[in-house]
Amino acid sequence: xxxxxxxxxxxxxxxxxxxxxxxxxxxxxxxxxxxxxxxxxxxxxxxxxxxxxxxxxxxxxxxxxxxxxxxxxxxxxxxxxxxxxxxxxxxxxxxxxxxxxxxxxxxxxxxxxxxxxxxxxxxxxxxxxxxxxxxxxxxxxxxxxxxxxxxxxxxxxxxxxxxxxxxxxxxxxxxxxxxxxxxxxxxxxxxxxxxxxxxxxxxxxxxxxxxxxxxxxxxxxxxxxxxxxxxxxxxxxxxxxxxxxxx
Amino acid sequence: xxxxxxxxxxxxxxxxxxxxxxxxxxxxxxxxxxxxxxxxxxxxxxxxxxxxxxxxxxxxxxxxxxxxxxxxxxxxxxxxxxxxxxxxxxxxxxxxxxxx
Numbered sequence: 001x002x003x004x005x006x007x008x009x010x011x012x013x014x015x016x017x018x019x020x021x022x023x024x025x026x027x028x029x030x031x032x033x034x035x036x037x038x039x040x041x042x043x044x045x046x047x048x049x050x051x052x053x054x055x056x057x058x059x060x061x062x063x064x065x066x067x068x069x070x071x072x073x074x075x076x077x078x079x080x081x082x083x084x085x086x087x088x089x090x091x092x093x094x095x096x097x098x099x100x101x102x103x104x105x106x107x108x109x110x111x112x113x114x115x116x117x118x119x120x121x122x123x124x125x126x127x128x129x130x131x132x133x134x135x136x137x138x139x140x141x142x143x144x145x146x147x148x149x150x151x152x153x154x155x156x157x158x159x160x161x162x163x164x165x166x167x168x169x170x171x172x173x174x175x176x177x178x179x180x181x182x183x184x185x186x187x188x189x190x191x192x193x194x195x196x197x198x199x200x201x202x203x204x205x206x207x208x209x210x211x212x213x214x215x216x217x218x219x220x221x222x223x224x225x226x227x228x229x230x231x232x233x234x235x236x237x238x239x240x241x242x243x244x245x246x247x
Numbered sequence: 248x249x250x251x252x253x254x255x256x257x258x259x260x261x262x263x264x265x266x267x268x269x270x271x272x273x274x275x276x277x278x279x280x281x282x283x284x285x286x287x288x289x290x291x292x293x294x295x296x297x298x299x300x301x302x303x304x305x306x307x308x309x310x311x312x313x314x315x316x317x318x319x320x321x322x323x324x325x326x327x328x329x330x331x332x333x334x335x336x337x338x339x340x341x342x343x344x345x346x347x
Contacts, residue, residue: 047257047265047299054262067262067294067327074264078298082266159266162338164297221294222330229334242313244336246329247286247322 008093009036032060034095041089043081043159049092050074057096058215065215068172069102075165076106076209082159084110086206100216101178109206113137113184130185131198138182138191140167140228164228169211172219178212248284250322251276254291261293269302276319277307284318294327300335308339 005011006023007030030036035053040046050073058066073092080090086108094104114133118124123142127133136142141163170191173180179192181199184207188199213219256272257263263272279285289295295303307315321332 042267043265044267045265047260047263047268050264051260070262070264071294071296074262075296075298078266159270159298159302161266162297162301162335164334168297220327222326225297225327225330225334229337233337241337241340242316244316244332245320246324246332247320 007036008034013037013039013091031056032058032096035093038092039089040077040081040092043078046074046077046081049077053092053094057094057102063215064218065176065213068176068219068221069104069213069215071221072169072172072211072213073104073106075169076104076211079165080106080108080110080207080209082161083116084108084112084206086110096215100214101212102215103210103212105208105210107206107208112205113182113207117142130187131189134182134184134187134189135196137166138170140164141232142167164225166209167228168221168224169209171224172221173211173213175219175224176214176217178214180212181208181210183208183210248286249279250286250288251279252288252290254289257292261291262296263292263294263299264296266298266302269299269304272299273303273306276303280307280315280319284320286320286322288322289325289328290323292328293325295331297331297334300331301339304332304335305339308336313340 003025007025007027011017035056038049038053040049050070053073054066054070063069073094077090077092080086084090088109090106090108092104092106094102096102112130114127114130117127117133117136120142123136127136170180174191174193177193179190181188181190183201183204185205186201186203188201190197190199253263254260256275257268276285276287307319324332
């Protein structure tokens with residue numbers, strides 16, 4: 001275990017933890033197996049970071065679900081950097097398994113999901129616990145910036161946000177037979193094709209998102225988007241609205 | 248009419264993601280769109296993320312309204328790309344006036 005922790009650059013990333021001993025192994029190319037811990041500080045390069053991770057992790061195979069995994073990585077990194085006010089940015093790690101699954105984790109040390117949702121004037125009264133906040137954050141169109149109190153010093157006002165990223169990621173994981181685990185504050189939930197489980201935890205001040213996807217399967221992102229749009233359209237007056245033209 | 252090929256801007260990528268990437272691409276497209284109608288060609292692109300699309304097209308739709316659909320069109324879109332663009336249009340055009 002200590003070798004693995006050394007190999008994924010944990011001690012470089014977290015120098016506060018004293019390394020137990022010098023590395024006693026040779027560092028082989030991680031391509032096709034894992035991507036060491038990556039620190040991301042700016043939203044300016046989340047697409048490039050996600051693309052680099054995909055390039056390394058799938059360097060030895062053609063994976064049908066490559067775009068689904070990149071979608072998840074990029075959306076989760078953007079979420080962490082835009083909403084969490086985390087002073088360390090966010091941290092990502094990805095691990096490939098031979099049984100067709102890929103695991104990813106995106107972690108920040110920011111304000112947590114409950115605190116973020118409390119800034120949303122439409123739902124602030126509903127998120128009375130961390131567990132309620134996690135479930136609320138998974139609903140499409142909830143964690144967006146359009147219902148937020150205006151604070152132009154915040155990073156999140158620089159970009160639009162529909163509040164779909166986390167919901168889409170969750171659906172991708174479920175539809176490929178994987179799971180999404182969400183940890184924030186005193187709560188932890190795991191969402192998989194069987195349903196939602198609440199797991200007791202000691203707590204985490206920021207937010208951790210762990211995902212597992214089957215990279216041999218397609219999640220059919222178009223279907224996910226259409227389902228979310230149908231939910232959103234209820235009550236909308238779309239009469240007279242033109243649609244973009246596709247040639 | 249000018250065609251902008253997405254796969255020439257983002258080389259070797261099948262999935263285009265990221266809010267900052269969307270913002271960058273919008274700036275590129277708006278420069279051309281100010282002079283001439285534009286076709287965005289998504290050939291070779293499997294997926295664009297909702298964040299990319301909202302940041303690329305959302306402000307254009309919100310500022311220009313439905314009139315922009317006369318001069319901005321999309322070509323070679325996969326089913327996933329098309330669904331994401333329609334979702335962005337739905338949300339950002341819903342508050343603008345219909346074309347008279």
